[in-house]
Amino acid sequence: MQESFNNREYSEEYSDRGIRRFGRVNWIGLYTLCRRETMRFMSVWQQTIFAPLMTAALFVIVFALALGKGRGDVMGLPYLVFLGPGILMMSVIQNAFANSSSSIISAKMQGNIVDTLMPPLSAGEILTGYLVGSLVRSIIVSLAIGTGMALVIGQGSRIRSGR
Numbered sequence: 001m002q003e004s005f006n007n008r009e010y011s012e013e014y015s016d017r018g019i020r021r022f023g024r025v026n027w028i029g030l031y032t033l034c035r036r037e038t039m040r041f042m043s044v045w046q047q048t049i050f051a052p053l054m055t056a057a058l059f060v061i062v063f064a065l066a067l068g069k070g071r072g073d074v075m076g077l078p079y080l081v082f083l084g085p086g087i088l089m090m091s092v093i094q095n096a097f098a099n100s101s102s103s104i105i106s107a108k109m110q111g112n113i114v115d116t117l118m119p120p121l122s123a124g125e126i127l128t129g130y131l132v133g134s135l136v137r138s139i140i141v142s143l144a145i146g147t148g149m150a151l152v153i154g155q156g157s158r159i160r161s162g163r
Contacts, residue, residue: 021120022120025125026119026120026121026122029119029121029125030128032119033116033125033126033129033130034129034133034136036133037099037129037130037132037133038132038137040103041099041103048095048099052091052095052141053141053144053145053148056088056145056148056149057148059087060080060083060084060149060152060153063080063083064080067079080153084153087149088142088145091141091145092141092142092145093138096134096135096137096138099133099134099137100130100134103130103133104130
């Protein structure tokens with residue numbers, strides 16, 4: 001009987017530790033995780049921003065040399081203009097996936113995943129933080145590749161005007 005009384009006292013004394021004190025969303029923790037993810041990939045921008053730009057450029061060069069000259073129009077567009085959006089989307093999707101997966105795996109391998117799991121963040125907040133980091137990286141990559149392709153291929157105004 002004494003043992004059950006002690007367990008009850010213990011549970012009453014520490015019952016307030018499980019109460020969430022941040023409301024429905026821990027905005028400060030979510031912002032911090034989003035910022036950490038963004039700063040993580042921006043600290044190695046040569047690998048995360050410049051490398052996809054070079055990969056897309058290599059794809060354009062290879063397809064231009066291998067098929068570009070002899071290939072006719074595709075759906076009324078020059079071959080490289082038709083190919084550009086596909087290369088852009090391939091790079092964006094690949095980088096969005098690479099950002100979140102490499103972040104989680106590198107944190108696990110380096111032993112600092114505890115820094116993500118210990119703060120009072122729900123699973124949804126952690127997921128949102130990683131998704132926002134991936135979204136920011138994919139937007140930056142898409143802007144860089146889109147600008148590069150518009151400069152190199154130079155067909156943006158022709159496509160929009162319908163000529």
